[in-house]
Amino acid sequence: xxxxxxxxxxxxxxxxxxxxxxxxxxxxxxxxxxxxxxxxxxxxxxxxxxxxxxxxxxxxxxxxxxxxxxxxxxxxxxxxxxxxxxxxxxxxxxxxxxxxxxxxxxxxxxxxxxxxxxxxxxxxxxxxxxxxxxxxxxxxxxxxxxxxxxxxxxxxxxxxxxxxxxxxxxxxxxxxxxxxxxxxxxxxxxxxxxxxxxxxxxxxxxxxxxxxxxxxxxxxxxxxxxxxxxxxxxxxxxxxxxxxxxxxxxxxxxxxxxxxxxxxxxxxxxxxxxxxxxxxxxxxxxxxxxxxxxxxxxxxxxxxxxxxxxxxxxxxxxxxxxxxxxxxxxxxxxxxxxxxxxxxxxxxxxxxxxxxxxxxxxxxxxxxxxxxxxxxxxxxxxx
Amino acid sequence: xxxxxxxxxxxxxxxxxxxxxxxxxxxxxxxxxxxxxxxxxxxxxxxxxxxxxxxxxxxxxxxxxxxxxxxxxxxxxxxxxxxxxxxxxxxxxxxxxxxxxxxxxxxxxxxxxxxxxxxxxxxxxxxxxxxxxxxxxxxxxxxxxxxxxxxxxxxxxxxxxxxxxxxxxxxxxxxxxxxxxxxxxxxxxxxxxxxxxxxxxxxxxxxxxxxxxxxxxxxxxxxxxxxxxxxxxxxxxxxxxxxxxxxxxxxxxxxxxxxxxxxxxxxxxxxxxxxx
Numbered sequence: 001x002x003x004x005x006x007x008x009x010x011x012x013x014x015x016x017x018x019x020x021x022x023x024x025x026x027x028x029x030x031x032x033x034x035x036x037x038x039x040x041x042x043x044x045x046x047x048x049x050x051x052x053x054x055x056x057x058x059x060x061x062x063x064x065x066x067x068x069x070x071x072x073x074x075x076x077x078x079x080x081x082x083x084x085x086x087x088x089x090x091x092x093x094x095x096x097x098x099x100x101x102x103x104x105x106x107x108x109x110x111x112x113x114x115x116x117x118x119x120x121x122x123x124x125x126x127x128x129x130x131x132x133x134x135x136x137x138x139x140x141x142x143x144x145x146x147x148x149x150x151x152x153x154x155x156x157x158x159x160x161x162x163x164x165x166x167x168x169x170x171x172x173x174x175x176x177x178x179x180x181x182x183x184x185x186x187x188x189x190x191x192x193x194x195x196x197x198x199x200x201x202x203x204x205x206x207x208x209x210x211x212x213x214x215x216x217x218x219x220x221x222x223x224x225x226x227x228x229x230x231x232x233x234x235x236x237x238x239x240x241x242x243x244x245x246x247x248x249x250x251x252x253x254x255x256x257x258x259x260x261x262x263x264x265x266x267x268x269x270x271x272x273x274x275x276x277x278x279x280x281x282x283x284x285x286x287x288x289x290x291x292x293x294x295x296x297x298x299x300x301x302x303x304x305x306x307x308x309x310x311x312x313x314x315x316x317x318x319x320x321x322x323x324x325x326x327x328x329x330x331x332x333x334x335x336x337x338x339x340x341x342x343x344x345x346x347x348x349x350x351x352x353x354x355x356x357x358x359x360x361x362x363x364x365x366x367x368x369x370x371x372x373x374x375x376x377x378x379x380x381x382x383x
Numbered sequence: 384x385x386x387x388x389x390x391x392x393x394x395x396x397x398x399x400x401x402x403x404x405x406x407x408x409x410x411x412x413x414x415x416x417x418x419x420x421x422x423x424x425x426x427x428x429x430x431x432x433x434x435x436x437x438x439x440x441x442x443x444x445x446x447x448x449x450x451x452x453x454x455x456x457x458x459x460x461x462x463x464x465x466x467x468x469x470x471x472x473x474x475x476x477x478x479x480x481x482x483x484x485x486x487x488x489x490x491x492x493x494x495x496x497x498x499x500x501x502x503x504x505x506x507x508x509x510x511x512x513x514x515x516x517x518x519x520x521x522x523x524x525x526x527x528x529x530x531x532x533x534x535x536x537x538x539x540x541x542x543x544x545x546x547x548x549x550x551x552x553x554x555x556x557x558x559x560x561x562x563x564x565x566x567x568x569x570x571x572x573x574x575x576x577x578x579x580x581x582x583x584x585x586x587x588x589x590x591x592x593x594x595x596x597x598x599x600x601x602x603x604x605x606x607x608x609x610x611x612x613x614x615x616x617x618x619x620x621x622x623x624x625x626x627x628x629x630x631x632x633x634x635x636x637x638x639x640x641x642x643x644x645x646x647x648x649x650x651x652x653x654x655x656x657x658x659x
Contacts, residue, residue: 007471015586048586
């Protein structure tokens with residue numbers, strides 16, 4: 001067993017760490033307070049090749065491996081959660097489906113500008129009435145002549161409404177399968193298509209600088225060729241997409257937890273009570289030790305899931321475990337970080353109050369903690 | 384009537400064969416405390432070696448010139464070559480290739496020997512435009528660019544805050560006490576870039592990182608440069624470090640009680656200390 005990172009992985013990690021420290025952290029508070037999408041920063045990340053990090057060079061990406069992408073996300077998340085989720089949703093959910101299921105023509109047309117960071121792309125799965133029950137999708141697409149006519153609504157969609165959003169891939173019911181269940185198809189809907197209505201940004205507890213919106217489709221027509229992958233195979237496709245996405249979310253959570261630990265350690269050494277730095281008290285030391293242990297554990301879990309994925313081995317169980325543990329560990333870390341900061345931790349002048357607001361959604365997005373537990377139990381064949 | 388004069392040669396404007404050479408030093412990380420060995424030389428730990436921070440501006444300038452003019456950016460460094468990290472990082476930033484001059488006989492070389500070696504390497508490279516940083520963050524000598532220029536018999540434009548190549552000339556701006564001065568030299572020439580150029584050195588791009596390993600790094604020895612070991616290294620050094628004392632940072636405080644004459648005393652204090 002060898003945990004040594006390659007030169008490229010190390011270099012990507014170091015570069016992202018420096019970038020997060022120098023370019024992201026200094027603006028994190030402001031973009032959160034203003035709920036402002038950091039367009040200039042995302043464009044800079046695009047130029048650096050971060051927005052197409054794991055996409056092969058032939059499609060405009062940097063051609064890094066999956067672990068490199070996760071390492072980068074961890075470092076970016078250490079800088080800011082909103083920026084990290086923008087990158088994660090764009091790569092894991094927006095771009096990867098084109099790479100995995102797109103035709104060569106679709107890859108050239110859609111994937112290349114995404115990987116080069118010129119455009120962002122969204123993935124529309126969740127609906128107002130279909131969250132964890134993704135099979136219960138209500139959005140329908142009907143084939144009329146050479147077109148698909150889409151009707152329905154999507155909810156909590158990341159990256160659909162930024163000034164550089166190229167479009168959204170939506171899941172829609174296109175018929176019945178032989179077993180009577182809905183046949184779901186992924187459809188490519190470019191921004192600006194008549195009938196595709198992008199709602200106003202949603203107001204959120206955290207991730208305030210990321211773009212989250214409701215979408216509506218009202219007799220929205222796209223050409224028949226806008227099917228992504230196999231018609232009727234959409235459910236299977238997004239299950240695969242979500243598996244890898246969970247590993248990425250786990251890495252993102254590790255970055256958030258690490259940021260909580262960084263701030264807590266720094267503060268505990270500076271803050272004096274009873275004439276001593278509070279870091280000299282066991283009550284605080286134990287909190288720091290537990291945080292460090294959980295960060296390390298969560299990191300090892302996403303490393304292993306990423307490694308399995310890169311080996312072409314099944315990784316669904318490990319992905320669910322890593323996402324579940326890392327999201328809950330990051331919440332515990334944020335909670336303890338605020339506790340260590342005391343009253344100051346409750347104030348917006350210290351970043352941990354923002355961290356505390358940002359960690360919660362990781363137990364919900366890309367599969368709730370409950371869904372992860374159901375998945376793990378399924379892998380155990382517990383019935 | 385006479386024939387129109389031929390274009391100046393070498394024609395530099397978008398010249399695919401232009402060779403921009405950036406001289407880069409590998410220095411100890413600024414985050415690690417520095418220490419001197421018994422030989423009064425800096426203790427160098429290969430794993431804590433970085434691009435000399437002043438040279439980041441120079442690499443950026445080289446890449447910007449290349450984007451404007453075409454050609455190649457070659458990183459030239461002299462050192463033990465125990466790690467390729469700083470060189471790889473420079474290549475990941477976008478440089479074309481690297482040359483490492485490394486030879487056991489070079490250990491302990493002073494600034495004169497360093498200039499001699501760099502001059503030989505630059506001649507071998509047939510550099511058109513040579514860029515240096517203003518100094519190194521370990522020794523802070525700041526004299527290697529002029530020594531190298533002297534060995535090469537080429538002009539040096541020093542402490543540039545702006546570099547402009549047009550036709551066969553390079554023109555720089557240099558900060559002066561009031562405003563700035565400009566200086567021009569025909570190519571090939573050497574330019575040392577001041578930190579004040581403030582050109583926002585780029586992060587290595589992800590593609591750059593992924594392709595850096597595929598870029599060529601050549602290693603040259605003294606023999607490759609036709610130099611004699613007796614001309615370089617500790618033995619040939621004309622300067623010797625005989626001692627080193629840490630900078631003392633003791634604060635001197637003067638507290639003046641009472642209001643009468645306080646302004647006069649502050650004024651005198653500032654004059655005594657040559658602050659005003």
